[in-house]
Amino acid sequence: MKTSIKTYHPFNGNHLETYTMDSESKLKEKLKLADSTFKTWKQLEIKTRVALMQNLANELHQNKTELSLLITKEMGKPIAESRAEIEKCIYLIDFYIQNSDHFLQDDIIATEAHESFISYDPLGCILAVMPWNYPFWQVFRFAVPTLAAGNVALLKHASNVTGCAIAIEKLFLNAKFPKGCFQTLVTDHEGIEKLMSNDIVKAVSLTGSEKAGRKIAELAGKNLKPSLLELGGNNACIVLKDADLDRHIETIVKARMQNSGQSCIAAKRFIVVEDIYDDFIEKFTSKVKALNYGNPLEDDTTISCLAREDLAETLEKQVQRSIDLGAKVTLGNTRDGAYFQPTILTNVTAEMPVFKEETFGPVAAIIKVQSEDEAYTMASKYKFGLGTMVFTSDYDAALQRTSEIEDGAFFINEMVKSDPRLPFGGTKISGYGRELSKEGMLAFVNRKTVYINK
Template identity: 45%
Template sequence: MPIATINPTTGEKLKEFSPFDDAEIEKRLKRAEDAFRKYRRTTFTERSELLHAVTELLFQEKEKFAEIITLEMGKLFRDSVAEIEKCARGCRFYAENGERFLEDEPAQTDAAESYVQYQPLGPVLAIMPWNFPFWQVFRFAAPALFAGNVGLLKHASNVPQCALAIEEIFCRAGFDDGVFQTLLIEPEQVKKLIVDPRVKAVTLTGSDKAGSAVASTAAGEIKKSVLELGGSDGFIVMPSADFERALSTAVKARTINTGQSCIAAKRFMIADQIYDEFLDQFVARMRALKIGDPMDETTEIGPLATEQILQDVHDQVQKTIAAGAKLLTGGNRIHGAGLFYEP
């Protein structure tokens, strides 16, 4: 099945890619293995210089990369720019501090000298989500590559252009061919990669279900895994809180990334003494949010990322109402081009 870029603002199919077949995957695994043999011997100074080059490239072309994010998954353009800037700062942080993190650590034993030393593992497979399509990758890639590993990225299927752009960034910054590669593959192909002996570790950001599957497969191969799974953040407001500040923060916390974030506030717990007033003003502010083109700097709510996500949100709203909840605002698809939903 083709991997497509569909603009959630317009519904337009922008590009389409064929998933890699087994031969292409094998070629890239071999390239990663060969690249690691050379790259692991680079010095901390050399790796630092490479990450500084990535930093500069991200800052210099932040609008270009931000536009790819917005076109593929609908994030507000100003937030996409901020995401690219965050990636640049993350790379700079590891370029400046990575060597200190990886210093040998003396250990007290009966031996004449004992210490813990950190060595690179090899190719690391990263399975990353669409909601922060650059940051989620760079927060893995910067420390992993500084430590001497090489990266293999299996990105979410709705952001292939982001995935390819990230690979291009590392190449343009001077990393050798094969040090960071994007794999345009189907979810069904992931397990085969995890069990491949050339892949030494795996990291995933995603759902509990996906994390369980990845962790169990990695554990069966005695491979390290790092997981960041879903959340359901609580937002608590006490009577002593700054009411206006709590209210404005609540709206922002619920609508960050059009609500598509594991750190978005999802469960609101408001003290009885202020509940009614808080609810009335919260609803009024949600109704007043400007919905529209994420490239417009005045827009506050953009589209949802995919048709399936929009349908899932609507189904959840309907089930909640059926269970006894009262709908105070929104809760309907905005008909027309694009994947817009009333908050």
């Protein structure tokens, strides 16, 4: 039986730390602590809970350098992007400091009663199963609104970012949150299954793969517990003939290559109308070639290795199977350990893995179409549903297409991205439920109807 977790720096393969996994008795202790803490935490006024959020923001700000280094060492993100991730977490906290009180206010409903309203009560202990690609942001966008609403949280993080998971718990403790309000669990999938069957755990939030989502949904259903799933994506980027490439090409490249292409909401399929196709290929290729590969700890590095070598191997296989089916390599397609060279594939069709599967790395699949109608049809021809982006000068016409896009997001002249002010989530096999905004705060509350007659 596995009793420890080792973490490694993906850029050089060096061993970072070894962590002892929580025993079954330790997990039970953490569950009991969460349960007892919830009984007092939920009774606090919202303004008291939110006041601690300012402490949390201060902790992030004061420790940004150290935390950014930890992110980069554990999963290989370029250091400038790691700093930006910490800053985004601070922005998220500020948003909920400003808005939690009115998000959670009772909703008065006019009925025949003397008074009737909806109150929003916390559910209790919420389990979060989180991925490695944004090891702080993914956790904070769950934890901040969930705790502000009066719940307590247990985190099962990806094993390769265990150091980040432990550091996050320490941040909450240093911010003076009650012990047991936020706890990290160093466990495996078997441990998660046992936790899901425990009555103390009231609901689960998962960000991860389709496979992990199906398993968690099965466990949640078996135990009749609410679940929120943010799963994989294969976002389309539609480039119409009137797109202003000189203005938007940097955004388009960033939409694929940010975080070394390791993002569920990255643009993965570029559907380009033939009128602008050659110009697009030239400008896109030029910008991708200009990306600066190197050590992720260097400030001028803009793209680096993937988080693990096995991830690069999987991507390599997807690309090769697509080439075998007729895709052409315009740029890249070289792997060295965990590094995968930024790659552009043309002559891509809907039967290829790079079109119909999620590619988690810096591979851009380019599809040429004849018309705007064909572009939208091709964009919708897939099983994922996180987001679609379209670049055009006629944004009014694009707006009229909104209902044709079944995804959780439709961005015009901008890359799909998460924003604390806007709800975030997917459809189809990209999951269900919404994080962020007011919807994220109400994801794990009991919407209680209260009806009063004199």
